[in-house]
Amino acid sequence: MSNDAVILPLSIFIVDDEAPARARLKDLLADCDVQLSLQVVGEASNGQEALDKLAEVHAEVVLMDIRMPQMTGIELARHLNKLEQPPVIIFTTAYDTYAVQAFEQRAIDYLLKPIRLGRLFEALSRARDAVPIRTEVLQELMPEARTHLSVHERGKVILVPIEEVLYLRAEMKYVTVRTAEREYLVEESLTAMEREFSIRFARIHRSCLVAKAAIAGFEKGGDEGESGWLVKLKGISETLPVSRRQWAGVKNLGST
Numbered sequence: 001m002s003n004d005a006v007i008l009p010l011s012i013f014i015v016d017d018e019a020p021a022r023a024r025l026k027d028l029l030a031d032c033d034v035q036l037s038l039q040v041v042g043e044a045s046n047g048q049e050a051l052d053k054l055a056e057v058h059a060e061v062v063l064m065d066i067r068m069p070q071m072t073g074i075e076l077a078r079h080l081n082k083l084e085q086p087p088v089i090i091f092t093t094a095y096d097t098y099a100v101q102a103f104e105q106r107a108i109d110y111l112l113k114p115i116r117l118g119r120l121f122e123a124l125s126r127a128r129d130a131v132p133i134r135t136e137v138l139q140e141l142m143p144e145a146r147t148h149l150s151v152h153e154r155g156k157v158i159l160v161p162i163e164e165v166l167y168l169r170a171e172m173k174y175v176t177v178r179t180a181e182r183e184y185l186v187e188e189s190l191t192a193m194e195r196e197f198s199i200r201f202a203r204i205h206r207s208c209l210v211a212k213a214a215i216a217g218f219e220k221g222g223d224e225g226e227s228g229w230l231v232k233l234k235g236i237s238e239t240l241p242v243s244r245r246q247w248a249g250v251k252n253l254g255s256t
Contacts, residue, residue: 009039010127013059015050015076016043016092017068025063025092025115032121047076047148048159054083055156061127062087063111066099074142078135079150082157086132090123106137145196149177151184160184162200166214166233167240168193170207180235202250204231205243215253218242 012029016022022043029038041057044050047070050062062080066073077089091110093099103110109123109130148159160177169176170190177184194201194209201209216232219239227247230239242250 007037009037010124011039011041011058011060012124013041013050013054013057013062013087014043014064015045015047015062015068015073016065017045018065019045021065021092021113025120028115028117028120031117032124036121036124038124047071047079050076051079051150051157051159054080054087058085059087061090061124063090063092066091066093066096071147072142074138075146075148077133078138078142078146079148079157079159081132081135081138082150082152084155088127088130089133090127102141106133106141108133108137108141145199149184149186149188151177151186153184158184162197166211166236168197168201168209169240178236178238202246202253204240204246204250206245208240210240210250212253215250218251 014022014025016025026040029040032038041059042053044053046068054062064073064076073091080086080089091103091108092113092115093110094113100110100112109126111119111123146162148161149165151158151160160179164179166178166180168190169178173187174185175188175190175193177186190207190209194203197209200211200213202212204210210231210233214233214235216234218229219232220228221230221239223241226241227244229242229247229251231242231250232239
């Protein structure tokens, strides 16, 4: 009996909003399979579809376009890091000097379009020994705010559109994300979220940010030590206390 370990095919998933680009990648991967053991386990045209499918099938490597509608590939990579076994990401991009320099400085693998067989072969040859890109590095690459928050629930990653979020409230090491339908929990810093989403949210309390567009008005009330005012929100009956410190900055965001 041979003692040689069996090497399973490298499982690959493709994310690109253009069908011809996905087809070309599959053709190139078939050529690579002559020397590398590969298996394409799925494909998607956008971030939500990718997350849904990757919850059902594990991929060791994701070949991902950067510029896509709904969310960029860099944002999607941040959400994929919430999976129990995050994949190795190889970005694909049209020539962009800034992006290329940023990737090279952080040792992130990328492929320039049109993708060449030799370059793809090189990237995949390194993939088995690569590690997922750290979330902190992805944050540096994407200075603009995310379009979605990602929530890990029951082994799946759920995307919550930031435009649907009514408020963000810190509780212990978690942040409660409230939409009109339900609450979610994310393990993030409220201070960091305030910086990222400062255009959309206003701080009403040291532990709470409220979507400016969701403020329906204010009413008197609140506990002793607060400002004496409560924020009324569109779509839910819940009200939130405003601290004395924040009252001056938020009182003009709704009609009292």
